[in-house]
Amino acid sequence: MGQRRNNSNGLDIFEKAAGASSKAVAEVLNNLGKNFYLQDDNTSAEPLFKRALAIMLLDQQQTQDKGFPSLPSSEVAEVETNLADSYCKSGKYEEANALYKKALAIDSKTLGEEHPYVATILDGLANVSTWLNQKDAAELYKKKAQEIREKTLGKEHEQIATLPLGTEALTRIKLYTAVPKPFHPALRV
Numbered sequence: 001m002g003q004r005r006n007n008s009n010g011l012d013i014f015e016k017a018a019g020a021s022s023k024a025v026a027e028v029l030n031n032l033g034k035n036f037y038l039q040d041d042n043t044s045a046e047p048l049f050k051r052a053l054a055i056m057l058l059d060q061q062q063t064q065d066k067g068f069p070s071l072p073s074s075e076v077a078e079v080e081t082n083l084a085d086s087y088c089k090s091g092k093y094e095e096a097n098a099l100y101k102k103a104l105a106i107d108s109k110t111l112g113e114e115h116p117y118v119a120t121i122l123d124g125l126a127n128v129s130t131w132l133n134q135k136d137a138a139e140l141y142k143k144k145a146q147e148i149r150e151k152t153l154g155k156e157h158e159q160i161a162t163l164p165l166g167t168e169a170l171t172r173i174k175l176y177t178a179v180p181k182p183f184h185p186a187l188r189v
Helices: 002-018 023-038 042-065 074-089 093-110 116-131 135-153 167-178
Strands: none
Touching (some): 093 116
């Protein structure tokens, strides 16, 4: 409880200094939400993500109202993904699915269809599709995420080797652990 109160006091001060609807406040809210999410405190995380998203969307609208072109940013997609993750933990799979799809559309356009963040969103879509009993869609999302990672990181990258994709991944892990690692010269007796 003390940690939450300290975060709230610090946030209040920052909001007064930066302006309650500033993009910087939205970034802090998103980071605080992620912190609570990682501590399995979804009750605290979800409202922070919602506020962050509302501020970012308001900022986007205000930019457009001033006559400047404004496309959804990867920052918006990040908050949407975080909120979708939070919704998944709460069992709100339909809401999560919609947010993942919005985030996917944004990041595919702004970062490119083969960016690692796109793979992360595809993982979320695969998980939520599994929960929604859409097995074929889940497999397609998993496969696409794997293809992106292999293409951008390489087939031998440690993230690829540790993905739960069955025998091929297990074989790579077994081969890696079976090879004796040389000692650093300074460690020799």
